[in-house]
Amino acid sequence: MKKITIITGHYGSGKTNLSVNLALKLADAGEKVTVVDFDIVNPYFRTADFRSLFEAHGITLAASMYANTSLDIPAISFDMERMAYEEGYLIVDVGGDDAGAIGLGRYAPAFADYMPDQLDMWYVVNRYRYLTEAPEEALTLMGEIETVSRMRHTGIVNNSNLGSETTAQTILDAVPYGETVSRQAHLPLVGTTYRKDLSVDLKDGIPVEVYVKPVWES
Amino acid sequence: MKGNEALAEAAIRAGCKCFFGYPITPQTELSAYMAKRMEKSGGVFLQAESEIAAINMVLGAASTGVRAMTSSSSPGVSLKAEGISYMAGSDLPAVIINVQRGGPGLGSIQPAQSDYYQATHAMGHGDFHILVYAPCSVQEMVDVVMLAFDKADQYRIPVMILADGLLGQMMEPVTFPEPRTELPDKSDWAACGHGGKREHHVINSLYLDAPLLEAKVQERFKRYAVIEETETDAELYCCGDAEIVVTAYGASARVAKSAVTAARRKGIQAGLFRPKTLWPFPKKELCEATKHAKQILDVEMSMGQMVDDVRLATECRLPVAFFGRTGGVIPTPEEVLAEIEKLAGGAE
Known part of the structure; x- marks a missing residue:
């Protein structure tokens, strides 16, 4: 992974779950990691929900107080520009859709100054997600996110799943979709995620745990 | 699919042609989805200047016989209470969605179920009831939206779907039914233009003659009795x-x-x-x-x-x-x- 990884995608495409997995993997390998909860449009299912898990793994969390106030006013109460120059890895979990990526545009000039070989911006897709089922739809949204964030993606992550109903076949069926999105976007496919307990044989598979789920799912 | 979006898509498939709303967390994705999709499906999306305006737009649209809907979260639903009472008093069908959050007042933006009394016992002033559905999964939200529009038309009453922030925000797999092509005929009461060929229809909730209003309310309660007898589900x-x-x-x-x-x-x-x-x-x-x-x-x-x-x-x-x-x-x-x-x- 590069020093900075920015993660974008459709609402509920699995950005937060991927961010948590990436952060834990780096931290458990002894790396210094900061996760930025940059979802300032939605107070539900956020990286900030994993504060205690992060603390247990020595991961730093930067999150605004939005979800803990009664004001529907998004605000960024941390200095991401400074964080970008600090030691260690930075994972930025962006809000859903173009609406969630607007705030990122404010940092575009700062990130543009950054070495391109040290910054990735990954677009997370889910073949089973309504409105991004067709590769064209996924690409349209990707373009909208790039417009508002004033930044360009560098890779595609295929995170196709059907929640708790996901089987190995669910993942395999969506492999061509990820490849098509990657080809049409002229961007490399970073990998295809699959839940660790499913035995899926993929050459660029990314095994993940499911952390983002409702309280009644154990 | 996300709960809020599933509610919106289901409404479009149920033949909803008019959505009027005002954004509020945690239901905003519903309005956002409608903004993107409603026009493409041949309907009208309008972000009103307030919740009160939105519910009265629903009243107006429903008067013409089209399927209309609004959605909000707790504080916004309180603002809609007057309009819902007017619709009940005008025998108008519509679907109102409440993706509940904590209260009272502005409360919180996290999920809650503290609008139960409001929805079931006091959704506005006057003698009336509304049908209230309580789905518990994203799939059930889809099913219940289809049902809510049908029941609203069948009984000519406002119907509420009482969800909460968690259901609205969570992701679950869903299967959608085919879009409705045939909708109930409302030409015997809707104010949809008479072309000089019949008496005009009046949509109204004001009755200055007390015995006349009493008779209206009693007729409505006969319908409520049928609903109580036949529409319960658990x-x-x-x-x-x-x-x-x-x-x-x-x-x-x-x-x-x-x-x-x-x-x-x-x-x-x-x-x-x-x-x-x-x-x-x-x-x-x-x-x-x-x-x-x-x-x-x-x-x-x-x-x-x-x-x-x-x-x-x-x-x-x-x-x-x-x-x-x-x-x-x-x-x-x-x-x-x-x-x-x-x-x-x-x-x-």
Whole structure:
């Protein structure tokens, strides 16, 4: 992974779950990691929900107080520009859709100054997600996110799943979709995620745990 | 699919042609989805200047016979109360969605179930009821939206879907039914233009003649009696031999179901009663579910509102305990299980 990884995608495409997995993997390998909860449009299912898990793994969390106030006013109460120059890895979990990526545009000039070989911006897709089922739809949204964030993606992550109903076949069926999105976007496919307990044989598979789920799912 | 988006897509497939709303967390994705998709499906999306304006636009659209909807979250629904009463008084069908958050006042933006009283007992001034559905999964939200439009038209009443922030925000797989192509004919009452060929239709809730208003209200209550008789619905889970029946709706029913399953594993004869309609409250179904019960545990994301209907429905024959979290705090299966174990221990 590069020093900075920015993660974008459709609402509920699995950005937060991927961010948590990436952060834990780096931290458990002894790396210094900061996760930025940059979802300032939605107070539900956020990286900030994993504060205690992060603390247990020595991961730093930067999150605004939005979800803990009664004001529907998004605000960024941390200095991401400074964080970008600090030691260690930075994972930025962006809000859903173009609406969630607007705030990122404010940092575009700062990130543009950054070495391109040290910054990735990954677009997370889910073949089973309504409105991004067709590769064209996924690409349209990707373009909208790039417009508002004033930044360009560098890779595609295929995170196709059907929640708790996901089987190995669910993942395999969506492999061509990820490849098509990657080809049409002229961007490399970073990998295809699959839940660790499913035995899926993929050459660029990314095994993940499911952390983002409702309280009644154990 | 995300709960809020599923509600919106289902409405479009149910033949909803007019959506009027005003954004509020945690239901905003619903409006955002409508903004993107409604026009493409040949309908109208309009972000009103306020919740009050939105509900009155729904009133106007419904008067012409088209399927119309609005959605909001708790504080916004309070603002719509006047319009809902006017629609009930004008015999207008419409669907209103409340993705509940913590209250009172601006409250919080996390999920809650503290608008139960409002939805089922006091959704505005005057003598009236609205049908209230309480889905507990993203799939059920889809199914219930289709049903809500049909029932609204059938009985000419406003219908509410009482969801909560958790259901609105969560992702679950869904299957959509085919879009409705044939919708009910409303030409015998709708104000949709008469072309000089018939008497004009009047949509109105003002009756200055008291006996006339009384007759109108009494006629409406005859319809309500039919609804109470035929439209109740509930899910019974492990209730056959249950000695402790947990009552819960919506997201807290999902939590309660996990707790009941865990209690069964520990040998406790627990069951879950989940009303799918909150008004009318499924009394017959609750009596069936509690046939062998010695105790009831009501679980809500509130300080206890539905618990009163549970007591009334069982005519206080059984002791009813209550466990609730409020303000946006979600109860955990472990907490509910602990309450069940407490009751089981006490019963022995």
